[in-house]
Amino acid sequence: MLGVLLAPPILWLVVVYLGSLAFLLVSSLWRLDPITTVIVRQPSLDNFKELLSPDKPYLRVAAHTAGIAAVVTLVDTILAFPLAFYMAKVASPRTRKVLFIAVTLPLWISYLVRVYSWRIILADAGFLNWVLRFFGLTGPGALGDIPISLVFSYIWLPFMILPVYAGLERIPGNLLEASADLGGRAGTTFRRIILPLALPGVVAGSIFTFSLTLGDYITPTLFSGDQFIGNVVYGHVGVSGNVPFAAAYATVPVAIMAVYLLLARRLGAFDAL
Amino acid sequence: MTNSRLTRIALRLASGLTLVFLYVPILIVVIYAFNDSKNQSWDRLITSIAANGLSGTFSLHWFDVALKNEQVRESFILSIKAALGATAVALLLGSAAAFAVHRYRFFGRGAISFVVVLPIALPGIVTGMALNAAMNIGVTGFQVGPFHINGPQFGLATIIVGHATFCVVVVYNNVVARLRRLGRSLEEASMDLGADSWQTFRRITFPALATALFAGALLAFALSFDEIIVTTFTAGTEQTLPIWIFANFKLPNARPIVNVVALAMILLSVFPVYLSARLAGAESTGSVR
DSSP, rough: HHHHHHHIIIIIIIIIIIHHHHHHHHTTTEEEEEEOOOOOOOOHHHHHHHHHTTTTHHHHHHHHHHHHHHHHHHHHHHHHHHHIIIIIIIIIIHHHHHHHHHHHHHSOOOHHHHHHHHHHHTTTTTTHHHHHTTTOOOOOOSSSSSHHHHHHHHHHHHHHHHHHHHHTSSSHHHHHHHHHHOOOHHHHIIIIIIIIHHHHHHHHHHOOOOOOOHHHOOOHHHHSSSSHHHHHHHHHHTOOOOOHHHHHHHHHHHHHHHHHHHHHHHHGGGGGE | OOOOHHHHHHHHHHHHHHHHHHHHHHEEEEEEEEBOOOOOHHHHHHHHHHHHHHHHHOSSHHHHHHHHHHHHHHHHHHHHHHHHHHHHHHHHHHHHHHHHHOOOOOTTTHHHHHHHHHHHSSOOHHHHHHHHHHHHHHHOOEEETEEEEOOOOOTTTHHHHHHHHHHHHHHHHHHHHHHHHHSSHHHHHHHHTTTTHHHIIIIIHHHHHHHHHHHHHHHHHHHHHHHHHHHHHHHHOOOOOHHHHHHHHSSSGGGGHHHHHHHHHHHHHHHHHHHHHHHOHHHHHHSOO
């Protein structure tokens, strides 16, 4: 019986999926012959040498992508904290339930539709400029580091709210009361009690915001004139058919995330997931 | 912290603003779907409301155009087929894996939940590329002894394979959670009363699981229906609805139709997720995404 139950999912996920991943990893060691455009199946580190070379743009692209990912993570943390705190410690159980659904629902609404909405909002005669005009301001435009950080922060925000909420919910309420009784002001309680205890949740959320930004290629093509890791990978698969290099470059976000996950584990983020 | 009046007000305000930030963009897409004009400017929309009133600004005109658009219809049908196919496969694989993990102890048991979540945890582009590479082998075919084996050509079948791979996790999570909550005592009671294992499954286990299965299926459907990144690597030249949107929303002429399609996509994901949350509890929708 166990065999019957286990064989189909194992066959599908381990053989087909993990097999494909392994194949991808191996093919990152092959290379595309630039003249014949045939893939040479001889293991070498040429692709990795190329992407690490300081004369090529690839390291810069990776650094820029990671930088934007860091900004997005910071913005999302700041945006998520008040709502997550309100849900965990102030709201009534009924309100909490409603808010939980309200935060989760956007995640299920098409990623593409949510990205598309920002095309409308950030356009010159769009909603944002219309709102800002009342304050005598103009928006950041639709292309560049600010718009792309904004759009990324928007689409990944629920991924930050949920783990931060889960982390805050676990802080016993009497700890906050004790701090206040002992004369701690709101700021002190926040800094010395809430923040340290909420940190694993923030780190857990940052795993999502960081990893999703590193792997995305659709949002950058729409809101940034610059290349991101995802664009480079996608461009090498689609335009030049250089799957080996794309595979090699795709290991960069995976490697960044591996380091990040190791750090996150030391900060106790996995208990907060 | 919470007993200071000022902090409470500030907290409410900041929470409210975050919610506004989450929902205004979605609301704007909804508004634009009813925009009668081809002009996509918000300023013009406001001027038009002032000059022509709501009925002179909004209409269902573009719904009609979208419904009559051949490409939209075809990609809509393809998306539905792919989502149904992926949901069916995910139901089979996800519940089989959930039963195996819940009922048995075996080598590598702990790794199952990791493998199941991996396709959704890794960047979509990595999953897409990996599947694309494997499918390419199938498309060109390979020799096993005297036989030439061919996989499917890029199209509906490969889209379903790709989507099912990352949909398994939602079914698995829902079923595992339900099995855990259920415990074994009801089944044991049934067996003690003389039911065989098939009867027990049919009359006890399956009815108890039905809503969890349905909730998982709805989520898998919503997940598949929206997906674009893995799809671009597995669809070949076929267009699902998200791919159609991506190909068209830069074309000014197509924008009004894109707005309507976008609204349809919002409704087609919100409705299943709402139903699923009602069936299996709000936790079911928050566990994966």
